[in-house]
Amino acid sequence: MTNKQAIANVTVNGQVIPPTAIEYEFARLVRFYAQHMPEEQVRAQAPLLRQRAVDQAIGAKLLFDEAAKLDLVVTDADVDEKAQEVAEQVGGREKLDAMLKKQGVSREAFRAQLKSGLRVDKLVARISAGVPDPREDDIRTHFDLHKEEYKRAARIRAQHILIKPRDDSPQAKFDAIGKLNEIRGRVLGGGDFGEEAAAHSDCPSGKSAAGSLGWFSAGMMVPAFDEAVFAMKVGELSDVIETPFGFHLIYKNDQEAEADASFDDVRDSIRDFLRHAARGEAVAAHVAELREKATVEIA
Secondary structure (H helix, E strand, O other), X not given: OOOOOOOOOEEEOOEEEOHHHHHHHHHHHHHHHHOOOOHHHHHHOHHHHHHHHHHHHHHHHHHHHHHHHOOOOOOHHHHHHHHHHHHHHHOOHHHHHHHHHHHOOOHHHHHHHHHHHHHHHHHHHHHOOOOOOOOHHHHHHHHHHOHHHHOEOOEEEEEEEEEOOOOOOHHHHHHHHHHHHHHHXXXXXXOOHHHHHHHHOOOHHHHXXXXXXXXXXXXXXXXXXXXXXXXXXXXXXXXXXXXXXXXXXXXXXXXXXOEOOOXXXXXXXXXXXXXXXXXXXXXXXXXXXXXHHOOEEEO
């Protein structure tokens, strides 16, 4: 989700909050709400989420400053564990080092950032420690009031093989298309699509999942891919499809129509949502107290 807007100039107690911090909070809000409501609803809420991102960036700054003043112990082992978690999220230690180098951030500075963040985590845990988990009847009531929002969209299960041209030249594209057409011929002749994906796909899903993309709904893939796969019949093999990622061959495994969600399907998701909201209210109340004592300027 882009929806770029001018970012406010924000200072807290005379210190400027970087625009990147606001963008980070906005992206985090979008990711969270995308887990609990349809994408079109998240997009409609984007202006409100952007304003909340400004408020959360201010709150984060206030919490970071408070956490730095308190005796919240974060060990080197804690930082090591968090660093490993971040490395796994970005694809490994080498990729993390490359990313830090590109950003001009030293490993020491990165570890200091992690340590500061872990202190805030401990502060937030302390603030929200007394917040009770949502009751079962609260979870059920939320489900009954929001059933339409929890409808499962029509979805598709498919495999694909991605071939990336070695460069932008016409010959490289021609070679990529030719390779996929050779694979297509073998599959039509009885070859196993998953084995071909494992042997030839440039997508990580090839080796890890025989090219499987799992279940996905409309709008989750790039438009060209989306249009092609939703027009296919179950069990059909596509022609070569071009997207910004390269060239694809798609095999459509299954398709399911839109369906009402059952309470059991979404109970845990609702519980987590309500728990997050309740703890968020406790933290927000604490931040509001800090903000009353701070000098905050938004231009």
